[in-house]
Amino acid sequence: NAGVTQTPKFQVLKTGQSMTLQCAQDMNHNSMYWYRQDPGMGLRLIYYSASEGTTDKGEVPNGYNVSRLNKREFSLRLESAAPSQTSVYFCASSGTGGTGDYEQYFGPGTRLTVT
């Protein structure tokens, strides 16, 4: 039982390049999330997906797109990377409804640097 996995662990991009961050969970959770974590800012929600087939914007969606490929997988795409997107990106998942389903479980993160 791997929980939430993310690839890659590290990435360096040049301004204007694109890339996709991959996330998968094996906990049969309905909801999945993408966050970014910057020093002094706490985790901020980029996009989320309440269930397979749905995606919605979070607090800081500009410059990102997502795809909920199936129940297990939720990817985050940077179409044209900018230095302001240098951050640590975490994917998370949770159940919906019922005691204990509100807790979110995080992947190991992707450290992205845009030069």
Place this chain on the structure above:
Amino acid sequence: RKEVEQDPGPFNVPEGATVAFNCTYSNSASQSFFWYRQDCRKEPKLLMSVYSSGNEDGRFTAQLNRASQYISLLIRDSKLSDSATYLCVVREGIFQTGANNLFFGTGTRLTVIP
């Protein structure tokens, strides 16, 4: 206005000490509360949920004061392995589509010194 506020610390305490962290939240309608632990360069991991009546898990005690809108975490008999950043997390409900709407504090850094 931040949804969740924490003292960033750092808190440097000797082994065996008792240390307490507080966290305040702005939305009185917030529904669920959590403490997460984050080690350096690692992902946040759930430490404990915080229940209305307060709850204890070994050396860790969490309390909720809804009237004053704050949450606390008490760590007794601190161990070196407790050194980490502790994140206060508040669930303000769910989005219309059903996903959880969580807000994270910036974290309080704890270093336990031998």
